[in-house]
Amino acid sequence: MKSSTIWFSVAGLSVAIILPFFLSQYWLHVMIISLFYVMMASSWNLLAGYTGQVSFAHAAFAGVGAYTSGMLSVFLGVSPWLGILIGIISAALLGLGLGVLCIRMGGIYLSLTTLGFSEIIRIIITNEDNWTRGTMGLQTPGLFVEYSKTGYYFIFLAVAVAIGVVIYKLIHSEWGLTMRAVLNDEIAASASGINTINVRLLAFTFTSAIAGLAGGLYGHYLMLVTPDIPSLGQMFLVLAMAVIGGMGSFAGPIVGSFVLEILSEYIREWGEYHVLIFGLIALAMARFAPEGLMGLWINKRKGHGHTN
Amino acid sequence: MKKFLSLFVFLMVLTIGSSCWAQGTVKIGVVGPRTGPAAATGQAFEEGIALAIDHINAAGGVLGKKLEIVFEDTGGVPEKAAAAFERLATKEKVPVVVGESHSSSALAEIELANRYKLPLIICEAWHDDITAKGYKWVFRAGPANSGVVDFYIAPFVKDMGFKKVAIVRENSDWGAGIAERTEFDLKKMNIPFTTLKIERDSKDFYTELTKLKAEKPDIILAYIYGTGLHFFIAQANEIGLSPRALVLDGAGPPSLWDSFWKNVGKAGDLELFMSSMHEKVHLTNTSRKFWDAYNKKYGKNPTDYKSRSIYNVILIAADAINRAKSTDAEKVVAALEKSNLEVTTGVVKFGLKSGSYEYHQWMPPMLVVQWQDKNQVVVYPKKAATGPLKKAK
Numbered sequence: 001m002k003s004s005t006i007w008f009s010v011a012g013l014s015v016a017i018i019l020p021f022f023l024s025q026y027w028l029h030v031m032i033i034s035l036f037y038v039m040m041a042s043s044w045n046l047l048a049g050y051t052g053q054v055s056f057a058h059a060a061f062a063g064v065g066a067y068t069s070g071m072l073s074v075f076l077g078v079s080p081w082l083g084i085l086i087g088i089i090s091a092a093l094l095g096l097g098l099g100v101l102c103i104r105m106g107g108i109y110l111s112l113t114t115l116g117f118s119e120i121i122r123i124i125i126t127n128e129d130n131w132t133r134g135t136m137g138l139q140t141p142g143l144f145v146e147y148s149k150t151g152y153y154f155i156f157l158a159v160a161v162a163i164g165v166v167i168y169k170l171i172h173s174e175w176g177l178t179m180r181a182v183l184n185d186e187i188a189a190s191a192s193g194i195n196t197i198n199v200r201l202l203a204f205t206f207t208s209a210i211a212g213l214a215g216g217l218y219g220h221y222l223m224l225v226t227p228d229i230p231s232l233g234q235m236f237l238v239l240a241m242a243v244i245g246g247m248g249s250f251a252g253p254i255v256g257s258f259v260l261e262i263l264s265e266y267i268r269e270w271g272e273y274h275v276l277i278f279g280l281i282a283l284a285m286a287r288f289a290p291e292g293l294m295g296l297w298i299n300k301r302k303g304h305g306h307t308n
Numbered sequence: 309m310k311k312f313l314s315l316f317v318f319l320m321v322l323t324i325g326s327s328c329w330a331q332g333t334v335k336i337g338v339v340g341p342r343t344g345p346a347a348a349t350g351q352a353f354e355e356g357i358a359l360a361i362d363h364i365n366a367a368g369g370v371l372g373k374k375l376e377i378v379f380e381d382t383g384g385v386p387e388k389a390a391a392a393f394e395r396l397a398t399k400e401k402v403p404v405v406v407g408e409s410h411s412s413s414a415l416a417e418i419e420l421a422n423r424y425k426l427p428l429i430i431c432e433a434w435h436d437d438i439t440a441k442g443y444k445w446v447f448r449a450g451p452a453n454s455g456v457v458d459f460y461i462a463p464f465v466k467d468m469g470f471k472k473v474a475i476v477r478e479n480s481d482w483g484a485g486i487a488e489r490t491e492f493d494l495k496k497m498n499i500p501f502t503t504l505k506i507e508r509d510s511k512d513f514y515t516e517l518t519k520l521k522a523e524k525p526d527i528i529l530a531y532i533y534g535t536g537l538h539f540f541i542a543q544a545n546e547i548g549l550s551p552r553a554l555v556l557d558g559a560g561p562p563s564l565w566d567s568f569w570k571n572v573g574k575a576g577d578l579e580l581f582m583s584s585m586h587e588k589v590h591l592t593n594t595s596r597k598f599w600d601a602y603n604k605k606y607g608k609n610p611t612d613y614k615s616r617s618i619y620n621v622i623l624i625a626a627d628a629i630n631r632a633k634s635t636d637a638e639k640v641v642a643a644l645e646k647s648n649l650e651v652t653t654g655v656v657k658f659g660l661k662s663g664s665y666e667y668h669q670w671m672p673p674m675l676v677v678q679w680q681d682k683n684q685v686v687v688y689p690k691k692a693a694t695g696p697l698k699k700a701k
Contacts, residue, residue, distance in 0.1 A: 026398035127507070129479050135508060136412040136481050137386035139419065147423055224416050226387040 016157055020150045028149045032221060034261040035156040039163050039214035041241040041253035043207040046167050049248035050176065051203045052183040056235055057098065057114035060121040061091040061208040062215030063230025067125060067132060069216040070140040070225040075131075080143050084216035091212025092205050099204040103197060118232060126227050137226040140219055152221050159217060163210055168250055179203060233275060240282040246292025255293055333376040334369070334635065336625050337396035337405035338618065339417060344384035345509060345534035348565045349409045349432075349614050353379070356618035359601050363623070370626045371633070377622070378402060382413045389413030390420060397424040403635030404429065404628070406621040409614060410533075411435035411482035421445045427640050429625055431617040435485045436665035445637070447644055447668040449621050449656055453486040455671040456582065461558065462493035464676050464688045465527060468697055473501035474525035474553065476516065476532065476540070478508040483531045486558060490529060506532065511539045517547050525553045537562040538571035545575030551700040556676070557581035563679070564611040578698055580678045584653055585613035586686050588694055589675065594623075595652040620651040620672075644668075 020028055044058045068090045069083030078086070102113040125132045132138060144151050170176050181189040182196045190196050219225040228234060237260070245256020260278060267274045289296050338357060342350030357377050364375045378400045380392035389410070396402050397420065405421070406429040408414045414433035421428035422443045430438055430448040434456060439448050465473060473494055477487035487503055494501045502523050504516050517540075520528070528550065532540055537557055544550040556579075557563045563581035572579070587609060590596045598619060602610045610616065624647060629635055632643035645668075649656045653672030661667060676688035678697060685695040 024398060026395065029394060029398060134479055135385065136479070137416060139416070222387065222390060223419065224386055224390050226385065228385065228387045 013161070020153050025149055028153055030261060030265055032149070032153050032156050034258045035153075035160045036214055036218045036221075037238065037241055037257035037261055038160045038254050039210060039217075040238045041245065041257045042160075042163060042167055042250075043210035043214070044238050045242045045247055045249075045253040046170070047203055047207040049242065049252075050171060050179045050183060051200055053103075053200060053204060054111045055114040055204070055207075056111060056232070057118045057121075058207070058211050058238060059232070059235035060114075060118040060230040061095060061211035062218065062234070063121055063125065063227070064091045064094055065212030065215035066219035066225045066229050067138070068212075070138050070219050071131060073141050073220075074138060080141055080216075080220045084213065084220070087216040088209050088212045091215070092209035095208025096201070096205045098208075099201045103200050103204060115232075118230065118235065122227050122230050122232075125230060132225075132227075135227060137224050140223055140225055142223050143217075143220050156217060156221070159213065163213075164250075164254070171250060175199075236275065237278065240278040242292075243282045244278070244285050244292055246294030247290075249291065249294045252292045252294040259293065333374045334371055334629065335376045335378055335400060335402045336370075336622060337393075337400060337402035338377055338379040338407040338622075339382050339389060339392050339396070339405060339413070340379070340407045340409055340618070341384035341413075342379070342381040345536070346384050346409065348567075348612065349561060350381065352561070352612035352615040353407065353409075353618045355602070355606065355610070356615035357622065359598065359605065359615075360619045360622035360626075362601070362605075363597075363619075364626045370629050371635070375622075375626060379407075382408070382410065384410050384413065386412045386416040390416040393417045393420045393428075397426050403427070403637065404625040404640060406625050407431060407618055408433045409617075410480070411438065411485065412480050414438050415481055418443055418446045425637050427625075427628075427637055427644065429621045429644070431621040432614055433482070435481045436489075437481075437485075438665075439667050439669045440665040442662045442667055444641060447658055447670075449624055449651070449658075449670045449672070450617055451584070451671055451674060452665045452669055453482070454489050454665055455669075456558070456674060457486060457489040457493055459671075460582065460674045460676060460688070461490060461529065461556070462497065464556075465494070465499060465529075466497050467688070467690075468527075470499070470527040472523065472525045472527075473499055474520050474523060474528045475501055475503040476506060476520070476528060476530050477503065478506055478532045478534075478536070480508055480533070482533065482559075483508070486531050506536075508532075508534065508536065510536055513540050513543050514547065517544055517549055520553075521547060521549045528553050528555045529558055530555050531558045532562075533559045534562060535565075535567065535571065538568060541572045541579060542575045545572075550575070551578040554699065555579050560584075560677075561612045561614055564613070566611075569682070576679055577681065578678060578700060580676055580687070583613050583675050583677045583684075584672050585610065585616055586675055586677060586684060586694070589686060589692055591654055591673065592650050592652060594650050598652045616652050620653060620656075623651055624649055624656055 048054045065087035068087040072078040072083040073080050098117055102110055126134050178194055178199055181194060182199050186196050215229055241256035241260050242253045246252025264274055285292055340350050340353045341347060361375055369375055380396055382389035382392050396405050404427045408430050409432035411433045414430050418438055422445055425445060428446050431450040434451050434453045436452055436454050475487050475490055477483035506516055530537060530540055541555055560582040569576055598616055627649045628640050628643040632639040645658060645660060647656050647658055656670045659666040659669050675686050675692055677684050678687045680698055686693050687697040
């Protein structure tokens with residue numbers, strides 16, 4: 001690990017820890033939501049940015065986590081913590097199942113299949129309203145007996161940091177190298193003795209589990225689970241965060257999540273148009289700065305001749 | 309490194325700075341759908357809000373300051389509604405929130421009202437549980453499902469001699485609640501009925517309607533809120549089910565939206581709808597004043613009665629804050645419980661006995677109105693009727 005990276009992590013973490021003592025309830029809420037997106041965008045980036053599998057089912061897996069945990073706690077009185085754990089397992093199993101079915105297709109076919117899967121999940125949730133309460137939304141219990149935004153903030157922070165550490169370790173391990181080999185040239189990787197299918201399947205299952213975890217936490221924070229969580233709108237927001245922040249870099253999705261979530265609080269008055277604007281920004285970034293905000297920043301530093 | 313730090317500082321300044329605006333006004337929050345299938349309700353709310361601001365500020369404002377309204381969009385979906393309420397409570401820090409016209413959204417909002425101890429006055433979300441849950445901070449100055457069914461829809465069906473009822477209800481909290489109460493009342497009155505559940509955003513009802521036709525109902529209670537109702541009415545007429553079976557729009561406003569006649573064509577004739585407003589029925593002086601002020605400001609007569617509902621709850625909130633002489637939540641609730649205010653639909657007095665939907669509830673009188681040659685004729689209750697009910701020959 002480079003010294004600058006350590007410096008950043010320590011500084012970022014200290015700021016994050018003292019933040020709740022300065023922020024209003026409202027901005028604490030925005031931070032919690034941002035941390036949810038950090039989990040989503042980082043894990044989606046691991047899948048799309050590192051193994052080249054552009055999945056549109058990531059939000060759907062978050063929905064699986066949220067609804068599994070929500071329904072267990074509402075109908076069976078299961079503790080939300082246990083519920084979230086079961087939610088993670090369900091999302092991972094569904095991810096594995098979907099992976100086994102379609103991972104061999106790769107490329108655009110994988111994207112289309114995950115898109116279909118995502119819609120299937122959303123339609124089932126919307127229509128089976130005896131169980132899920134459909135568009136009415138399922139009201140779920142919170143994680144704490146006494147509601148505390150600061151409490152939620154630290155839970156979300158701890159989980160996001162833990163996920164970040166795991167992802168960081170992963171991409172800097174031999175496994176990460178393998179994944180990038182698969183991304184860059186699948187045939188060459190395969191010829192070098194890498195079981196490309198297994199690598200991709202593992203990445204798919206692992207990131208689905210993280211999405212399930214993020215969704216479960218999110219549902220118990222909002223105390224309301226609706227088909228908005230597994231919607232494509234949510235999916236595109238996560239995608240925009242990763243792309244604008246910088247796909248295929250570790251810090252990119254993290255930066256993207258905070259920037260877009262905070263920005264969206266300011267341009268919210270424009271209603272649905274803000275999604276359109278994010279889409280346009282993401283398009284422009286993909287064309288002119290494919291490495292995102294992080295790429296721009298790094299290039300600029302290199303351009304000025306700074307080194308650490 | 310410097311850049312990164314300055315970005316951080318910039319974000320911090322943004323986040324902390326935005327909450328410190330000058331306090332020259334008293335803000336009241338409004339929640340309602342400005343987008344989505346019932347965006348027309350947001351339009352009606354905006355008209356009512358503008359008139360309420362004019363009225364209250366002309367009469368001296370709130371606590372001697374000018375009234376300001378912060379209208380947050382719910383899109384008619386619970387998740388957005390909860391986020392909107394969260395924003396009003398924590399960012400705008402309003403002392404009272406009023407509004408709402410979707411039960412599912414309202415049921416999400418009352419949980420937040422309870423958590424933030426922020427008084428909420430609902431005007432047009434009818435589900436019983438909104439007040440039946442017994443939250444101290446939640447009031448409703450508007451119809452409740454049980455009230456609408458027990459006092460208007462069920463007696464109307466019985467008194468007008470309908471023999472077979474079809475209930476068509478959307479999959480929302482409002483739809484489920486009002487259908488359940490209707491079934492309960494019809495069973496008690498021994499009137500046979502059949503119920504169909506439909507998808508809220510659906511535009512194609514041919515399958516359901518064909519099934520219904522076989523049942524030969526003579527009245528269809530349509531609990532569908534949104535433009536879906538228009539398609540329902542047009543398609544019911546197309547397959548020859550209505551007007552032999554009259555359609556009663558259990559909510560009302562969709563039958564009054566500008567798009568109604570464009571979408572239903574001649575199928576709209578003889579259609580019935582619930583309303584709390586009619587050109588010729590003015591229960592109070594305030595009602596007359598509202599009608600004239602609306603006419604003056606917009607150069608037309610008000611149609612959607614929800615412009616008046618939102619006007620009422622803003623008046624109620626402002627009155628309570630003025631009497632409480634404070635924006636303190638406890639004091640505002642205490643003042644609300646003592647409300648005795650004339651609004652456009654009567655004199656508001658909230659129920660104080662807990663244990664049922666009547667807690668913190670005040671129900672305005674309703675009317676059953678029928679479109680007869682594009683004229684609105686009040687057909688029920690009989691003492692308010694401006695003409696007889698017309699059935700198809």
